[in-house]
Amino acid sequence: MSAPSQPPSVAQPPATPTASRTGATFTPPGEDDIPSGPFGDLVRHGRDIFTDTGTYAAAYVGNGLSCSNCHLDAGRLANSAPLWGAYVRYPAYRSKTGQVNDYIQRLQGCFVYSMNGKAPPAGSSEMLALEAYSFWMSKGAPVGATLAGAGYPKMKAPQPPDYRRGELVFQDNCALCHGKDGQGQKVAGRFVFPPLWGPDSYNWGAGMHQLDNAAAFIQANMPLGRGGSLGNQQAWDVAMFIDAHERPQDPRFTGDVAATRKLFHDDPNSLYGTVVDGRLLGANPPGPGAQKNRSVHQ
Ligand code: HEC
Ligand code: HEC
Structure with a gap:
């Protein structure tokens, strides 16, 4: 174990810590x-x-x-x-x-x-x-601690996120790897760049469908290798753009989008059951058929 005063041995510098993220730094074993x-x-x-x-x-x-x-x-x-x-x-x-x-x-x-x-x-x-x-x-990490660098570092956006601005951020910074259609890229039948929406991506119940989580992950880690290069507003805008696209249905779906929103998505960080860019989100998730055809491991 290294001395606790050393920063974590990570490929990229951690994003600016916020006041709420205190605690010792930790270096995991190699x-x-x-x-x-x-x-x-x-x-x-x-x-x-x-x-x-x-x-x-x-x-x-x-x-x-x-x-x-x-x-x-x-x-x-x-x-x-x-x-x-x-x-x-x-x-x-x-x-x-x-x-x-x-x-x-x-x-x-x-x-x-x-x-x-x-x-x-x-x-x-x-x-x-x-x-x-x-x-x-986690060897040597203090039990019960919230360590610096744990989770995704949540941050606020100066303005409400905007789909159109997010689309521009996506085209300029993300499409190269994740594809213009957000469906990622495969080599020899396997994803080398993962899909951001559609049948092979995370579903409507996943943490990443929440704007605060996606914005935090993106700001700290994307574009890959250039984490921290997008501003908070850009990260929120592109998070909204991604999370305003269809993806597999929430497994807790009751059969009704509005009822499912009320039960599980009554949160400004979720776009499920709202209308963005003319689409009622959650109403047309890609079905299991589409999933089968596209999945890497079938
Ligand atoms: C699409 C992105 C995504 C994928 C894929 C994913 N996760 Fe997560 N995971 C998340 C998000 C978002 C959170 C919530 C983080 C938070 O609340 O700060 C999370 C949280 C976690 C946590 C708790 C983290 C904490 O600090 O409390 C664990 C453990 C975890 N995931 C394990 C896994 C495992 C194991 C897999 C594969 C079977 C997996 N995850 C796949 C996005 C993902
Ligand atoms: C240089 C290529 C590259 C660029 C550019 C890039 N990504 Fe990624 N992204 C990746 C790779 C590779 C992963 C998976 C990382 C891994 O497995 O280590 C990933 C993972 C992700 C994930 C989590 C997995 C998933 O499919 O949901 C999200 C969300 C994401 N990127 C969003 C973005 C956004 C938004 C941008 C633009 C701001 C962006 N990425 C730019 C390569 C890239």
């Missing part, structure tokens, strides 16, 4: 530090699931994403909801579920929504491996 033996094997398996989810946890994935597409550098990067920032802060109350959830339940949430899939059961080999990987990466 990949080479994974021990040999059964525990190390399980940790490596967890890393493989995290970075190539469609291959190593295929039964539980319903889109073209991997965990590490949003939790960068294999879950290590500060300000992209790193695993070491997460592991030490559960069990915790979550307003999304209205309950205290443990770490396993938190992992399951990202399978159901971010991966548009199914939750691997507690005790399954997949869950055990992801838990071992997170535990290993």
